[in-house]
Amino acid sequence: MDDAMAGRRAPGAPRGAVAESSGPVESRTDHADDDVEATAAVDAEDPLVDPADGPEEPGADHDAPPAEDAPTTAVPPVEGGADTGSGSRIDGPTTFLPGGTRRGGTGSRSPRRGERDGGGRRPAAPWGPRAPASGPIAVGRDGAIVPGTVIVDRYRLVAEVGRDRSADAVLWKARDTTLERDVAITLLVGGWQADVRAAQALSRATRSAHFSHRHAARVLDVVQPGSSRLPAGVLGAAVAEWTPGRDLAELVAGGPLSPSAALRVVEPLAQAVADAHRAGLVLGIDHPQRVRVTARANARLAFPMPRGDAEVDDDVRGLGATLYLLLTGRWPSTDGTTPAGLKAAARTASGAPVPIRDLRPGLPVGLAALVDRTLDATGGIRTAAAVHGLVRQLREGAEDDGVLLPLTEDGVQFEDEPGTVWHPDDDETPEQHDAATRRKLRIGVTLLVVAVLAIVAFVAFQAVSLVGGGPSSGPPLVIPTSAAPAPASGQAAAPAAPAVPAAPTGPVQLASIAVYDPSGDPDNPGRVGRAADNDPSSSWSTSDYDQQFPALKPGIGLMTTFRAPSKVSQVVVRSPSPGTTIEIRSAAAPDVPLAQTQVVGTGTVSGDTTTIPVQLAAPTSNLLVWITALGQSDDQYQSQIAEVTVIGGS
Structure with missing residues (x-):
């Protein structure tokens, strides 16, 4: 297959060079075009299409037809790679309009000295929210990304719900205009320095699309770099199921949670992370706005695309950071920066967050030790399975008070019902909840009436027996069967009394x-x-x-x-x-x-x-x-x- 069609450079070609193409190419992984009535079943069976396996079929949903008045070709490569003019470097197949004008850009230039990507994996930084490689999150100069923007002619952005600056990602609620459903979409944005990290993150999102867990939203679609219908400054996108509710930052806005409530939130997340690690995946639970809690107190990873350089240790420490946040209302940053406007926890001389009992002395010792050891980068708890096991033991050892901070969805307050299991349509309306409460009340009253009537009947039966028996009444004389006299000759034996169920x-x-x-x-x-x-x-x-x-x-x-x-x-x-x-x-x-x-x-x-x-x-x-x-x-x-x-x- 042609290297340009696969989104790769030809062997020996300089970085940024692309071979000639007969038309624009979009490299995508798409689960979202399945029939709306069979989406779940088909998505679970249909393998994702790897962009390296070949070009899309003619007439595919996202194929952009070339201009009719002239063939679409790529201009000769520019040393150091092409640039969109908006700060977004494109190494994959790039769409050019006739005359050498690049779609989504205003021109091209050679990079300044020191701008070239040196390649290779960058050294791991201390854990915690990291400063973005490309500076503050922004979009290209050609236009801002605002509600109403349509991604690849399908996903209409509805509301921005978070920003993960350590991953150069913007988290949006969007509307799938084809299947008429809400989705969660993660947009990777930034300058050309971030395109390598974006490619790594999108590759991970593609691999995780087959991971199925009720506490991790399923990836539906992955839009790869080079799509001709991505807004300027957007390097790619991952689309997942939408999770209603509130993120962790909003959850603690009114104050920390009780220990039982915090454990109830973290346990299913720890289970999802442990299952993902067993499948060889990194889940990306290291940012409070990527996790959402439904109105029925069920936690779920809502934006499942980890950073390209994230490792399993980041997931484990992310679980500890989540517990730390829920129990203190502060984010345990190692560099003083915090996501989602949260307050940073105080740090020790070594830069580590202070022990959690310094902020909340009344916490159980076992729970405090779990949090501190999970955040310890020098030899604490290192596996998600261990975190899940310890969280489960702590929950079993203490009675769950069933209390969680009240959550609202679209301005309507819901009452928390502990012990329920998350489902995509699990949020009930207030009318349904009131009906269930009335039904339980009727059942309770009915059982109480039945019990009272049974007691009254028993007392009445005893009173009648006492009055009808006369002065000589007393307990009946019971003769054992072996000592009972034989009936007289010709006298029929009395039939045995039938067994009577206990009243x-x-x-x-x-x-x-x-x-x-x-x-x-x-x-x-x-x-x-x-x-x-x-x-x-x-x-x-x-x-x-x-x-x-x-x-x-x-x-x-x-x-x-x-x-x-x-x-x-x-x-x-x-x-x-x-x-x-x-x-x-x-x-x-x-x-x-x-x-x-x-x-x-x-x-x-x-x-x-x-x-x-x-x-x-x-x-x-x-x-x-x-x-x-x-x-x-x-x-x-x-x-x-x-x-x-x-x-x-x-």
């Missing part, structure tokens, strides 16, 4: 509730108390599983222990996870093997409240709510239990 009484008082997992890896044990706190708005949930039980484990359950041995007539389970299959099992002790428990009732969640009758002859002190099948949401399996109520029997 419901009141709720059984619980002494404790714990996650029961024979595999030894319990799900969210620190939040199990939510399943027995008489609050339907809080819930315990299983972990997210890629496969249904029993593929990874036979099941998982909640072991309830009573204050005193009790008969049980039924178990009421409140759960928002339809399809969850539950077995009620009696157990002689809370830690007995599953094989030594006995099934006494079964049920499947089909509404907000599921009542499971229990056939249990003798009183018991332990009852296991055993989940054998999880509820399904999209391609994940998970179940939530808001409340477990054990109803006694007479």
Whole structure:
């Protein structure tokens, strides 16, 4: 294939030289032209097109036709590379108009002494926000990038939401005018000194397009340098799914978060980073405006294009910096510069941020040690998997208060609902939330009325039995079967009385509730108390599983222990996870093997409240709510239990 078509210099040609081309060439990676009704499925299967594999098909969406009055050719190379006249150097295929006028530029010049790119990788700088190689972020002199600007005739810029000066990147919310959906677009801008770094960053964005994680927005399209329809001063762009909500800088604008809330934000991000590192990718969680938190308190990397020179250590320290910011409201910079107008944390004599407990003395020692060791560049925590494991342990060891700073989307305040899982359309309207609250209230009132009626009926039955029995009434005489006299000759034996289910009484008082997992890896044990706190708005949930039980484990359950041995007539389970299959099992002790428990009732969640009758002859002190099948949401399996109520029997 022609080198010019591939966006490369011919062997031996000077830097900036391009071979003749019969027309403009755009090197792009595009997932965004799929049918709107099958976008997700097609995007997941369709491999990205590498610009080196060949030119685009004729008539492709972004092909710019050459001028009809004259062929489009490239002018002879200028020593040191071509320049657009706006400060944007172009090393790839450049579009020239007839007569030698370059599209998007006003002329050409040779670079001044010292302007040439020396090539090679620049030395790694100390971690922290870095000064841009090309000076303050700006666009070319030909015009500013403003809302309404259209990128490659498709993406209309709506609002600028952030700037990452260490990467020469501007973060925008945009509108895909083809598929009529919002997208997140990262524009790489700057002078010609930045084009090598831009190419590296775009290459990384292309490689990460196949990375799929619910807490990292999926890359939909990558616009490579040389596109004839990029605004002057823009070196390339990456387009990703749009994530509603607020960025981390906005999240802490009203003050630091509680430790439990900060851990709740960071845990899914740490999981996404660890998964990306296992796939050989750098995710780029090192800037507070690249991460957004939805109105339902779910964190997500919203602008997934790391710097070209970023390394896995930058991701790990970025997780520590995120925790530091959420807990103190200050960014732990190593050079005094801060992103997004945040205040910088004080620094030690060596330039490192001061220990976090100097700013917030009341933090738990374990959490403070995690933050400080993650930021330690001389031998602290060096893997995202270790960060994720420690964050998860800290969350399990402390009860989550479920509180996060209130977030708003388009001026409407949403109430935080902890324990939910992020989905692209997960943000509910206030009307939907109010309806759910009313529904839970009706269910609670109904259960209370049923319990009161059961108690009244039991008291009335005892009173009638006492009055009708007379003075000689007393407990019935029970004769063992072996001692009972044989019936007289010719007298028929009385038929055995049929078994009568136990009549419901009141709720059984619980002494404790714990996650029961024979595999030894319990799900969210620190939040199990939510399943027995008489609050339907809080819930315990299983972990997210890629496969249904029993593929990874036979099941998982909640072991309830009573204050005193009790008969049980039924178990009421409140759960928002339809399809969850539950077995009620009696157990002689809370830690007995599953094989030594006995099934006494079964049920499947089909509404907000599921009542499971229990056939249990003798009183018991332990009852296991055993989940054998999880509820399904999209391609994940998970179940939530808001409340477990054990109803006694007479």
